[in-house]
Each structure stands twice: as C-alpha cells, then as structure tokens.
Amino acid sequence: MGGQVQQSNAAATALYEHAADSGSLHNAGPASDAGDAVMARWLQSAGLQHLASPLASTGIDHRILPNLMQGYGAQSAEEKQRVFKLMRNLNFNGEPVSEPYPPTAQTLSGVSASDGFYSSEFRGDFGAGLLDLHAMDDTELLSEHVISETFEPSPFMPGGTATFEDCFDVISSKQERGQADPDALVPFPINEKETNSKENNVAKIKVVVRKRPLNKKELAKKEDDIVTVYENAYLNVHEPKLKVDLTAYVEKHEFCFDAVLDQHVTNDEVYRETVEPIIPTIFERTKATCIAYGQTGSGKTFTMQPLPLRAVEDLIRLLHQPVYCNQRFKLWLSYFEIYGGKLFDLLSDRKKLCMREDGRQQVCIVGLQEFEVSDVQIVKEYIERGNAARSTGSTGANEESSRSHAILQLAIKKHNEIKENKRINDGNESKSGKPVGKISFIDLAGSERGADTTDNDRQTRIEGAEINKSLLALKECIRALDNDQIHIPFRGSKLTEVLRDSFVGNSKTVMISCISPNAGSCEHTLNTLRYADRVKSLSKSGNPRKDQAPFPQVNKEVSSTSSLLVSANAEDVYDQRQEAKAMDIGRRFVEKETLSYNSTTDFDKQPSSFSSKYILNGREEKGLASGIYG
Ligand SMILES: Nc1ncnc2c1ncn2[C@@H]1O[C@H](COP(=O)(O)OP(=O)(O)OP(=O)(O)O)[C@@H](O)[C@H]1O
Numbered sequence: 001m002g003g004q005v006q007q008s009n010a011a012a013t014a015l016y017e018h019a020a021d022s023g024s025l026h027n028a029g030p031a032s033d034a035g036d037a038v039m040a041r042w043l044q045s046a047g048l049q050h051l052a053s054p055l056a057s058t059g060i061d062h063r064i065l066p067n068l069m070q071g072y073g074a075q076s077a078e079e080k081q082r083v084f085k086l087m088r089n090l091n092f093n094g095e096p097v098s099e100p101y102p103p104t105a106q107t108l109s110g111v112s113a114s115d116g117f118y119s120s121e122f123r124g125d126f127g128a129g130l131l132d133l134h135a136m137d138d139t140e141l142l143s144e145h146v147i148s149e150t151f152e153p154s155p156f157m158p159g160g161t162a163t164f165e166d167c168f169d170v171i172s173s174k175q176e177r178g179q180a181d182p183d184a185l186v187p188f189p190i191n192e193k194e195t196n197s198k199e200n201n202v203a204k205i206k207v208v209v210r211k212r213p214l215n216k217k218e219l220a221k222k223e224d225d226i227v228t229v230y231e232n233a234y235l236n237v238h239e240p241k242l243k244v245d246l247t248a249y250v251e252k253h254e255f256c257f258d259a260v261l262d263q264h265v266t267n268d269e270v271y272r273e274t275v276e277p278i279i280p281t282i283f284e285r286t287k288a289t290c291i292a293y294g295q296t297g298s299g300k301t302f303t304m305q306p307l308p309l310r311a312v313e314d315l316i317r318l319l320h321q322p323v324y325c326n327q328r329f330k331l332w333l334s335y336f337e338i339y340g341g342k343l344f345d346l347l348s349d350r351k352k353l354c355m356r357e358d359g360r361q362q363v364c365i366v367g368l369q370e371f372e373v374s375d376v377q378i379v380k381e382y383i384e385r386g387n388a389a390r391s392t393g394s395t396g397a398n399e400e401s402s403r404s405h406a407i408l409q410l411a412i413k414k415h416n417e418i419k420e421n422k423r424i425n426d427g428n429e430s431k432s433g434k435p436v437g438k439i440s441f442i443d444l445a446g447s448e449r450g451a452d453t454t455d456n457d458r459q460t461r462i463e464g465a466e467i468n469k470s471l472l473a474l475k476e477c478i479r480a481l482d483n484d485q486i487h488i489p490f491r492g493s494k495l496t497e498v499l500r501d502s503f504v505g506n507s508k509t510v511m512i513s514c515i516s517p518n519a520g521s522c523e524h525t526l527n528t529l530r531y532a533d534r535v536k537s538l539s540k541s542g543n544p545r546k547d548q549a550p551f552p553q554v555n556k557e558v559s560s561t562s563s564l565l566v567s568a569n570a571e572d573v574y575d576q577r578q579e580a581k582a583m584d585i586g587r588r589f590v591e592k593e594t595l596s597y598n599s600t601t602d603f604d605k606q607p608s609s610f611s612s613k614y615i616l617n618g619r620e621e622k623g624l625a626s627g628i629y630g
Pocket of ligand 1: 153211212213215224263294295296298299300301303403444445446514
C-alpha cells in the first residue's frame with residue numbers, strides 16, 4: 001500500500017507539473033492529450049484506469065474531484081477509498097488547493113473554505129459508508145484535515161503585523177457577531193513587559209542576602225572581610241583554610257540570589273528591594289511574610305526594624321486612595337514574640353497568649369492586642385515599646401542579642417462600626433473586621449544558636465533547642481510547600497504554626513539572609529547562605545540568575561574546569577557546564593586557590609571567579625553543617 005501511495009504521489013506531481021504548464025488546473029478547461037495520458041497513468045497507478053476517460057474530459061480541478069466519487073464510476077468502497085487517497089495526494093502536492101473554493105453556506109458562516117469538502121453537501125454526496133473511516137489511517141485523515149484548514153494568523157503571534165487596534169477590532173467584531181470566543185475571557189495584554197516585570201518583582205518566594213560592614217571589634221582584631229558582592233546578585237565567600245601540611249589556602253564559594261546587598265546599601269534600599277513590591281498585593285488578599293534570617297549579630301534586627309515603618313507609610317498612602325477609602329479599609333498592628341515555644345504580647349506587658357485555629361484553619365492568637373494605626377509616628381512608638389519588651393541577652397557577637405522570634409503584623413481589615421481603636425483579638429471576625437490581607441515581619445532568633453547548645457547555661461540551652469526546632473520546622477514547611485505536598489508540617493513548631501496562614505494560599509515570602517563579613521564568622525555565613533540557597537532552589541521559580549551567571553576574570557590558578565567556564569559566551573554557558581561536569585565527574589567540584597594565606601589580603605580587590613561548585617552542581621555538594629541548614 002505504501003508503495004502504491006508513493007507511486008500515486010509521483011503521478012500526481014507529474015500531473016500537476018503538466019497541468020500547471022497547460023493551465024488546465026486553473027481553467028478547468030479541456031485537458032490536452034498529454035494531460036489525458038498522465039491522468040490515465042496516474043489513475044492506473046491506483047488501479048482506477050477505468051475512470052480515466054470522464055476525468056480527462058473535465059480536467060483535474062479539485063473543485064470537481066468529488067464528481068469522481070459521485071458519478072464517474074467509482075462505485076465500490078475500495079474504489080472510493082482509492083479515489084479519496086488520490087485526491088488527498090493532490091492536496092498534499094499541488095498548489096491548486098489554495099484556489100478559493102466557491103463559498104458554501106458553511107464557509108460564509110466562518111468555517112474554513114476547505115471544510116466545504118467535508119460539508120453536509122459532500123457528505124451527502126459521498127453517502128453513508130462511502131468512506132470507511134475505520135479502514136483509513138486515522139492519523140492520515142487527521143493530518144489532512146489540519147492541513148486543509150484555513151489559518152487565520154493570530155494577532156499576537158510574533159512577526160505578525162497586526163497593531164493593537166487591529167487586535168482590538170478582531171476581538172470586538174467577533175463579539176459583535178455574537179460568536180463564542182474563548183479568547184474573549186483572556187485579559188488583553190496591554191503591556192506584556194510591564195506585567196512580566198511586575199510579576200517578577202513579587203515572586204512567591206524571594207531570597208535576598210544582606211552583608212553588614214565589619215564592626216569595630218572585628219576591625220580592631222584586623223579581621224578580613226571575606227565576602228565579595230558583585231552585580232547585586234552574586235557573592236563570593238573566600239574561606240580561609242589549612243591543608244594537612246599546614247599550608248594556608250582559600251576556598252572560594254560562590255552564590256547567587258534574587259538580590260545581594262552589600263555593606264553600603266541603606267535600609268531604604270533594602271526596603272525597596274524586598275517589601276515595597278509586595279505592598280500593593282496586600283490589598284488583594286495576599287498574606288505576605290518578610291523573614292530575617294542569619295547568625296547572631298549579622299544585622300537581622302538592624303535590617304528588620306525600619307521595614308514595618310516604611311511599609312506603614314506606603315500602606316497608609318494606599319489606604320487614602322479613593323478605591324480603598326470607599327471600602328473603609330483600616331490598618332491594624334500587633335507585635336508579639338515566640339520565646340521558649342510560648343507566645344507573648346510585646347504591646348501588652350508580655351501577656352501570655354494562646355493560639356487557636358478556627359474551623360477554616362485560620363490561625364487566631366487569642367488575647368493578642370491589635371491597634372488601629374493611621375500614622376507612622378504612632379507605629380514607631382509601638383515598635384519601640386515592643387522592642388523594649390523583647391527577650392534579649394548578651395552573646396559574644398551581639399551585646400543585645402534577640403533570644404526570641406519577634407513577629408510584627410500589619411493587617412488590612414474591612415472596618416466595622418466600633419468606637420475604640422484598640423481591641424483584643426478574640427477570633428471574632430464580625431467584631432474585629434474582615435481581614436483583607438496582612439504582612440508579617442519576622443525577626444528570627446540568631447540561627448547559630450540552635451547549633452550552639454553546649455556552651456551555655458540550662459536556660460540558654462533550652463532557648464537554643466527551641467530555636468533549632470523552629471528553624472528546622474520552617475525549612476521543612478518551605479520544602480513541603482514548594483513540593484506541593486498535601487501535608488505541610490506546620491505543627492513542627494510554634495513559629496510555623498503561627499505562620500501557617502501566611503504560607504498557604506495567596507502568599508508571598510521574602511527571606512532576607514543577613515551575613516557577617518568577617519573571617520571568624522565564615523562557617524556561619526556559609527551555613528546561612530546554604531540555607532537561603534536551598535530555600536530559593538526549592539521554590540518553583542527557582543533561581544533564574546544561576547543560569548545567567550556572569551563569568552568575570554579568573555585568577556591564574558584556577559582549575560581547568562573553571563577556565564572552561566571563563567571563556568563562555570552566554571549561549572555557551574549551558575553546554576560548557578555540561579562538558580565541565582563530564583570532565584570532572586566523580587571529583588569534588590571545589591575550586592582551590594593555592595594562595596599562601598595572608599591575613600592582610602584584601603579580598604575585595606581580588607578578581608573573582610564563579611565557583612564550579614555552584615555552576616556545575618547547582619547546589620553545594622559539601623555536607624551541610626547541621627540539620628538546620630540541610
Ligand atoms: N548593615 C549594617 N550597617 C551598620 N551596622 C549594622 C548593620 N547590620 C548590623 N549592624 C550593627 O551590628 C550590630 C548587630 O546587629 P543586630 O542586632 O541587628 O544583629 P542580629 O542579627 O539581630 O543579632 P541577634 O540575632 O543576636 O539578635 C548592631 O549594633 C547593629 O547596629
């Protein structure tokens with residue numbers, strides 16, 4: 001059969017070549033003798049030579065091809081199938097198909113011209129059972145149908161010349177004609193670029209790293225700054241190490257995140273990079289969370305404290321817009337801490353609070369005081385009052401170290417007719433107002449405290465164990481959420497229980513990982529960055545920057561793997577990565593610069609390279625320091 005079809009194709013091609021020359025295809029006039037001969041051969045190839053004569057007399061014009069089926073002798077089902085295939089071959093091989101079909105009732109109502117071929121008119125002509133569809137190759141029939149379908153180019157297709165107005169006309173005219181148009185429900189892309197950039201800014205999980213400057217103590221000890229930030233998204237950690245023969249060397253670790261902010265970045269810029277893009281979404285039922293994470297003394301509190309103030313400024317400004325004013329939205333503030341697995345209200349003399357879940361699994365902190373706020377100054381006072389009530393202690397790295405997780409919440413609620421601007425949350429929504437959206441600012445306790453549980457008194461060890469537990473639980477929840485797991489282990493700690501409703505549904509999370517730049521904090525810094533990297537790589541959006549990594553100049557003593565990467569063009573990066581991976585398979589991808597370690601080395605001045613560890617593996621291979629970070 002296959003051979004027969006091929007023959008038919010050849011014959012049909014010959015027929016077209018001839019017919020095009022003679023003009024018979026276009027004129028449907030009498031075919032030449034040569035044309036008859038070709039036609040006869042062509043029909044013969046399909047075993048239909050007895051049909052040659054009437055066809056020859058009419059010429060090959062696909063408009064009359066159905067006549068072949070109808071009245072020129074093709075009677076048996078088998079014959080009709082053969083004719084059908086020949087006709088289809090004509091469609092495949094020849095241009096005449098593009099010649100307009102005389103409009104049928106269907107083509108006038110928007111069905112493609114060639115659909116006329118399958119119109120009831122023709123189906124009626126062919127008669128029931130004329131085409132035994134089961135005997136035909138379904139895919140052939142299907143492809144024929146698809147090919148013959150007229151194609152109306154999409155106004156949104158790249159390369160299309162349609163203008164905005166054209167697109168609008170297409171849509172509106174279809175609507176006017178009352179046609180069911182599924183596209184009509186799709187929002188019109190007014191400015192795609194703008195939409196995309198907005199969406200990027202408010203990714204579901206955003207991970208930002210902030211490096212603080214060396215402090216006085218570190219400067220006095222002449223500690224090195226081992227963290228280099230470049231292009232606001234990448235950073236190198238130069239880890240001082242010793243070989244077994246006591247030769248000093250530096251191991252370089254490279255990371256990239258949604259943003260990396262160096263020691264010169266102000267709190268204002270931190271706000272713009274982290275919280276500002278989320279603010280408008282809070283009016284759209286988003287529960288946002290901004291978490292500061294990092295070692296003690298790395299700048300979590302320093303970073304976190306100004307953020308709610310700036311957020312309140314923007315929220316109040318938005319609340320004054322008529323659209324929200326008219327809906328009588330109000331801003332409410334609460335501030336509490338989780339210390340030793342218990343909740344305390346920082347704005348109500350550290351009153352102990354308890355947490356409940358309502359029937360809709362909404363978290364309610366019973367007894368928590370909420371204050372309606374409408375001006376930044378008042379918010380500042382509340383924050384100061386809350387900070388003063390916070391559990392702090394002294395650590396080697398920070399004289400006023402936070403020993404608790406502090407949670408400041410700003411909630412937009414629909415106003416209810418009650419006089420007082422302060423109230424105690426009893427979980428009664430009808431009294432407290434319907435929540436629209438909220439943002440929680442969480443200043444976590446120092447992350448290494450969980451690991452350091454041996455060097456302190458009993459109380460500190462209990463604190464450490466609790467912090468450890470909550471950070472582990474937080475990581476597990478983020479992991480579970482990103483894997484779309486049905487069971488999210490919120491109950492793993494008080495912190496995650498409190499955050500439960502901030503993580504499910506319409507949520508946005510910004511994690512600010514704070515790092516200390518001094519050599520003495522290297523291990524903690526790496527752990528913080530690995531934790532952050534994990535959070536980011538777990539997120540669905542992943543870390544697109546990793547794939548766009550720039551490859552700055554490299555030191556002379558880099559491995560062959562890295563040199564490969566250095567010369568890369570953007571397009572070649574992926575291939576080279578794969579190549580390098582193959583070359584180095586089975587080997588640890590750790591780039592070692594065999595510099596003799598000099599305590600006065602200025603790492604900021606060193607040319608930096610991108611660590612093969614991250615490029616090649618996408619993730620650290622090295623064992624993670626503790627469960628918290630894993
Ligand atoms: N980016 C920065 N610029 C200037 N100073 C900073 C910066 N970050 C932190 N500091 C200073 O470093 C010290 C420690 O910061 P902070 O208290 O915010 O650390 P922390 O991470 O909250 O510590 P802990 O977990 O122990 O509470 C503070 O004196 C703070 O002023």
